[in-house]
Amino acid sequence: MKLRITLAVVFALMLGGCMVGPKYAKPSTPMTAAFKEAPPDSFKETKDWKFANPGAPSLPAKWWETFGDAQLTALEEQVAAGNQDLKIAEARLRQARALIRFNRASEFPTISTGASIASLRDSANRPNFPLAPKSTGDFVLPFDLSYEVDLWGRVRRTVNAAREETQAVSADLATATLSIQAELAYDYFELRAADAQAQLLADTVKAYTDALQLTRNRFEGGAAPKSDVAQAQTQLDSVLAQQTDIGVQRAQYEHAIATLLGKPPAQFTLAAAPLDSQPPAIPVAVPSQLLERRPDIAASERRVEEANEQIGIARAAFFPTVMLGASAGLEGNSILNWFNWPSRFWAVGPSLAQTLFDAGRRRAGSDVAVAGYDAAVAAYRETTLTAFQQVEDNLAALRILENEQKQQRDAVASAQESLQIFINRYQGGVDNYLQVITAQTIALTNERTEIDIQRRRMDASVLLVKALGGGWKITDLPSLPSLRKG
Numbered sequence: 001m002k003l004r005i006t007l008a009v010v011f012a013l014m015l016g017g018c019m020v021g022p023k024y025a026k027p028s029t030p031m032t033a034a035f036k037e038a039p040p041d042s043f044k045e046t047k048d049w050k051f052a053n054p055g056a057p058s059l060p061a062k063w064w065e066t067f068g069d070a071q072l073t074a075l076e077e078q079v080a081a082g083n084q085d086l087k088i089a090e091a092r093l094r095q096a097r098a099l100i101r102f103n104r105a106s107e108f109p110t111i112s113t114g115a116s117i118a119s120l121r122d123s124a125n126r127p128n129f130p131l132a133p134k135s136t137g138d139f140v141l142p143f144d145l146s147y148e149v150d151l152w153g154r155v156r157r158t159v160n161a162a163r164e165e166t167q168a169v170s171a172d173l174a175t176a177t178l179s180i181q182a183e184l185a186y187d188y189f190e191l192r193a194a195d196a197q198a199q200l201l202a203d204t205v206k207a208y209t210d211a212l213q214l215t216r217n218r219f220e221g222g223a224a225p226k227s228d229v230a231q232a233q234t235q236l237d238s239v240l241a242q243q244t245d246i247g248v249q250r251a252q253y254e255h256a257i258a259t260l261l262g263k264p265p266a267q268f269t270l271a272a273a274p275l276d277s278q279p280p281a282i283p284v285a286v287p288s289q290l291l292e293r294r295p296d297i298a299a300s301e302r303r304v305e306e307a308n309e310q311i312g313i314a315r316a317a318f319f320p321t322v323m324l325g326a327s328a329g330l331e332g333n334s335i336l337n338w339f340n341w342p343s344r345f346w347a348v349g350p351s352l353a354q355t356l357f358d359a360g361r362r363r364a365g366s367d368v369a370v371a372g373y374d375a376a377v378a379a380y381r382e383t384t385l386t387a388f389q390q391v392e393d394n395l396a397a398l399r400i401l402e403n404e405q406k407q408q409r410d411a412v413a414s415a416q417e418s419l420q421i422f423i424n425r426y427q428g429g430v431d432n433y434l435q436v437i438t439a440q441t442i443a444l445t446n447e448r449t450e451i452d453i454q455r456r457r458m459d460a461s462v463l464l465v466k467a468l469g470g471g472w473k474i475t476d477l478p479s480l481p482s483l484r485k486g
Helices: 002-015 063-067 070-076 084-107 154-220 226-260 295-316 361-427 433-467 480-485
Strands: 110-113 116-121 135-149 321-332 344-353
Touching: 063 070, 063 154, 070 154, 084 154, 154 226, 154 295, 154 433, 226 433, 295 361, 361 433
Parallel strands: none
Antiparallel strands: 110 135, 116 135, 135 321, 321 344
């Protein structure tokens, strides 16, 4: 009867247990109704593009397919299987899930046993014992139960903190995946831009070789001085050096792509193909939706709630700890009576422990938890502001670079026309070869600049996709109910 009463009291305490500490509320963040920077005109010309609309579509999960490059798509499909950084992030997620189970174990009693067999001989000189020594046996099979009654929510908050950390780590994995996918696309377009520069320089070498032959013919015919030949040879050698230098850049980007795919650079080769892509129209949501589409923002917010749980855990230390202990088993003095019914024993009852003085340790622990929460809130807001900045930066870059490329195309056309005029005048004996060299240099510089602007546009498109969270959504986080099962 006493055992039943004790268990009933403990059960009532368990049901009535509260959770000390603050209730979580999602922190506010600086917010605007729309982004400041306007998108490029090419975005607005497509029917699928939407801006500053709460119902704006998000990017697809395989966002790289919007670039329409089959080679890029094939490379992106290999990232998840081969990249070692993603394997690290995935292992950390499994570790976080295991920690949930580890902390959940505290919600249940701990039961242990430890059978022992011993032969005992009491001292003949022991007080209150007969003079004749006596040897006996001690056979024990105990079962001990220990359980902390979670009156103040310390255990529950510890489990909740583990679940929230698992959600944060899951978002970290998504962030790492997006970052590596974006880095692969970025390096890919850098490599293709290097291929375009290499092709331009190869065409320029051919043109300058023809120009060198022209000056030699004129020199041999007495129509031009030897200095023209020297100048043409210098111009050709200079472009050959530039062509060689491009090879260094291309090799480095090819090696970087191989590493992202988890392959040794020696086992990876990408055939040359000049950059010939245009930035796709990228759907841009309102700033408030960005909070639900960036995995790094979600991870930061989850860690704010985790820090809130730590405050409750720290405050629970100010209250008594209630433990339920029980022990039962069999004990005999020989193997013959060890398992007899009279050999049974048991003990059960609660215990309470309260720290009376700790020189401010618990107060300091509470202050540490509060400061950690404040830091997590500030980190969350900073992550949000950084996300807004990244979107604004790349929207501005795409719009400005689109206009700059149009202007640069006009500059290239003018430079090519000017070069042809000076070549014709040189062939007619009107101008010296220095005018041709100057026009050649200007034309090549403008053509290389046009390729570089195109490269920057593609890079900005990749960075905008990354800034918008790729195809990730907050619903991709593992739900708390599913983590309770884990």
